[in-house]
Amino acid sequence: MFKKILIANRGEIALRVIRTCKEMGIKTVAVYSTADAESLHVRFADEAVCIGPPASSLSYLKMANIISAAEITNADAIHPGYGFLSENAKFSKICQEHGIKFIGASPEMIDKMGDKASAKATMKAAGVPCVPGSDGLLESFEQTQKLAKEMGYPVMLKATAGGGGKGMRAVWKEADLLKAWESARQESAAAFGNDGMYMEKLIEEPRHIEIQVIGDSFGKACHLSERDCSVQRRHQKLTEETPSPFMTDELRNAMGEAAVKAAEFIKYEGAGTVEFLVDKHRNFYFMEMNTRIQVEHPITEQVIDYDLIREQIMVAAGIPISGKNYFPMLHSIECRINAEDPYNDFRPSPGKITTLHTPGGHGVRLDTHVYSGYTIPPNYDSMIAKLITTAQTREEAINKMKRALDEFVIEGIKTTIPFHRQLMEEPDYVAGNYTTKFMESFVMKDRVEE
Structure with missing residues (x-):
């Protein structure tokens, strides 16, 4: 097992990886730009190294600086999180060359699946349905x-x-x-x-449904069921849930088998997601494969009681997976809380958080790196938190989410909390009747001044 892992990322995902590493008895190294010096991932890691100025190109994307940070701290592995260098074949190769384990896909795998045209050809060869x-x-x-x-x-x-x-x-x-x-x-x-x-x-009235897979270094893969990511704005996901309200047992088994077939065909190692478009007749087509952990991974963890980051680390250390497939035992919904103004075309709203009160209670999970007094820099993605509710049924999970959103107070900046609160009462969403076109007809109700 690894002795020390450097997390080549920032924000909530860096903190998420640090937590699992601590539970596994693994030392952690945070890297940060000068804009993130006060971020919680820097505070909670065992060591922290500044890798450059605020611009991503000069810090979180600067491969030489990250490798240097790993070498001076004697880290034997790097976890890239999502975004930044997580699907960069060159970075994966550089890690290999420096004797540092990249906790993610191999350079060959990233090249094979990262280019959408070659990925589609590979999936056709594997017998996976393609558009x-x-x-x-x-x-x-x-x-x-x-x-x-x-x-x-x-x-x-x-x-x-x-x-x-x-x-x-x-x-x-x-x-x-x-x-x-x-x-x-x-x-x-x-x-x-x-x-x-x-x-x-062009698939009309499509749903975007993805299957979480894990593969090990022995050629074995399993699936952890689906996530419905159809509520999107400009191809950016806003909320996700599992199980999908559109899913049937027959479709879940067929999509799960296709995803495992895809992973085993390419001898995939690590956590990955096989993404499908599903038409209104429940025909499904391969869209792409993400060779990394997903933003929305917590809902899968909640419904099958499984730590995906832990599994990533175990697989990277050469430990085989059990090989069994997992199916949802509960219902879980994730709302991405962004520093954006939903009443003003979701315009970014960086700045200082003056007041923060976070929700809690049974079945409520919050993944975030922000705190009262924290200043959200304008240099990065605007997501500041992921609010996840889990319950026995979809209706209960929605009601729990409404309650949790009502408790969630963030002042000093604008956030997407009001959007999610309205979404949880939108008749088509409540009925599970939505596609990737859902947001095209969604209109925010008038702002309620408090």
């Missing part, structure tokens, strides 16, 4: 036009290096294809330095 579309990258607009006509509109253009909705364009008719092709390529080149595109049939 009809181009075989590999599109070579020209003429090829794109011909393929779109053959598949039939609507189609979706996607950047092969994409993420967060960048380089994606839905095209409903041929007249709009050229403009979409040009703008998607420009956006992708600017965001990722790669204008490679592929195309898929």
Whole structure:
């Protein structure tokens, strides 16, 4: 087992990893930018190393600084969390070269699954259902036009290096294809330095349902059931739940088997997520694989009583998994609390938290790194907390979430708490009747001044 793990991340996920390491008797090293000097992950780690100024490119993405921090503290492993360098094949390889275990996917695995076009080809070879579309990258607009006509509109253009909705364009008719092709390529080149595109049939009224998998170094994999991530805004998830209200036992078994088949086909090691689009007829199609821990992993932990970070560390240390699949025993919902103003088009709201009162009680979990007096820097993602409620039924989990949100007081900045409070009473959400298009018709009710 590892003696010391460096956490190459910040905020709530860094704190989350530190907690499990402490429980396992493993020493921890926090890294931080000057903007995060007062963050709780710095305070609770055994050691902390400043790796640069606030800009991510000069700190949390600066591989040389992170490797140096690991070497001067004698860390024998690095946990990358999510985001930043968690799916960076070059960083995974550099860790290997320096004799430091990267608690995540191998460089080859990240390359294979990180490029969406090659991932799709790999999944087809594994026999996993894929959305009809181009075989590999599109070579020209003429090829794109011909393929779109053959598949039939609507189609979706996607950047092969994409993420967060960048380089994606839905095209409903041929007249709009050229403009979409040009703008998607420009956006992708600017965001990722790669204008490679592929195309898929646009699945109408889709749900975004992902399957959590764990694979070990012996070629064995298992699944930990599903999470429904369909409530999204601009391809960013807002809330997640498990089990999915759309799920049937038959669909869960089929999707779980497909996800395990995918993981074992590529000999996947570590925690990963196989993401699917599911249409209104419950046909499911492979979308992508995330080769890291997910933001929404706590809801899976809550419904099967399983520490995913612990399992990541165990697998990285060469310990085999049990191989059995897990199914939800309870219902769990996660609300991502962001420092954003939901009444003002979710505009970021960094600044100092003047008052903080956190919710508690049975079945309430809060993953956060903020405290009263903490200043949220403007340099990073706006998520400041994840509020998770767990109960015997979905109805009870929603009622518990409403109560917990009412207790959650954050003053000094704007947050998405009012949005989530309204969502928990939105008839279609309460009925479990939502797709990835849900937010397109969602309107915030008038602000209630307190």
